Amino acid sequence: SQELEQSPQSLIVQEGKNLTINCTSSKTLYGLYWYKQKYGEGLIFLMMLQKGGEEKSHEKITAKLDEKKQQSSLHITASQPSHAGIYLCGAPDFSGGYNKLIFGAGTRLAVHP
Amino acid sequence: GAGVSQSPSNKVTEKGKDVELRCDPISGHTALYWYRQSLGQGLEFLIYFQGNSAPDKSGLPSDRFSAERTGGSVSTLTIQRTQQEDSAVYLCASSPGARDNQPQHFGDGTRLSIL
Numbered sequence: 092s093q094e095l096e097q098s099p100q101s102l103i104v105q106e107g108k109n110l111t112i113n114c115t116s117s118k119t120l121y122g123l124y125w126y127k128q129k130y131g132e133g134l135i136f137l138m139m140l141q142k143g144g145e146e147k148s149h150e151k152i153t154a155k156l157d158e159k160k161q162q163s164s165l166h167i168t169a170s171q172p173s174h175a176g177i178y179l180c181g182a183p184d185f186s187g188g189y190n191k192l193i194f195g196a197g198t199r200l201a202v203h204p
Numbered sequence: 205g206a207g208v209s210q211s212p213s214n215k216v217t218e219k220g221k222d223v224e225l226r227c228d229p230i231s232g233h234t235a236l237y238w239y240r241q242s243l244g245q246g247l248e249f250l251i252y253f254q255g256n257s258a259p260d261k262s263g264l265p266s267d268r269f270s271a272e273r274t275g276g277s278v279s280t281l282t283i284q285r286t287q288q289e290d291s292a293v294y295l296c297a298s299s300p301g302a303r304d305n306q307p308q309h310f311g312d313g314t315r316l317s318i319l
Binding site for chain 1: 248312
């Protein structure tokens with residue numbers, strides 16, 4: 092079965108610093124989703140990557156999928172307190188013929204003013 | 205509303221009681237998913253609906269768990285004879301279809317606490 096490993100598990104940065112979160116898959120990815128979760132809330136969809144080498148940006152967040160489609164990174168530039176939360180990577184498991192998602196354990200990000 | 209709606213947002217109940225959790229997906233989304241998020245287990249898949257049918261129930265932890273969906277819209281997850289290990293956040297997600305690689309949109313979840 093496919094597994095997603097995220098690193099680091101937690102991250103504390105000072106406001107204004109850049110940071111990177113990684114997501115590594117045990118198998119080739121057929122798509123990779125990044126979500127953000129705040130305590131007591133659901134998952135907020137950030138970005139979806141499908142093609143090897145693909146890169147997408149939204150505001151100060153950039154996500155990349157490597158050429159081999161087994162690793163993705165999420166980069167935040169000039170972090171702000173509003174970026175704090177848990178970042179989860181998810182990948183579709185098409186073994187059942189449909190888009191069931193498996194998730195990494197998450198990276199907990201704290202941004203200190 | 206525009207997003208996935210779940211109710212109740214919080215539920216506290218005694219061990220052995222039955223609970224029902226509700227999910228109202230985004231209008232027009234044919235695919236609906238239930239996930240569970242608990243400490244130490246992360247986010248795990250429970251069940252998937254396409255329309256009113258549930259082709260995959262493999263993630264349901266035991267026969268105390270069941271779910272249904274009516275009218276291709278609202279879904280209810282029922283847990284009978286609740287146990288303390290059922291305490292978790294139950295999340296519902298929907299997407300326009302299940303075979304296309306489209307993002308799933310999540311509700312805010314129901315936080316279930318079993319005393």
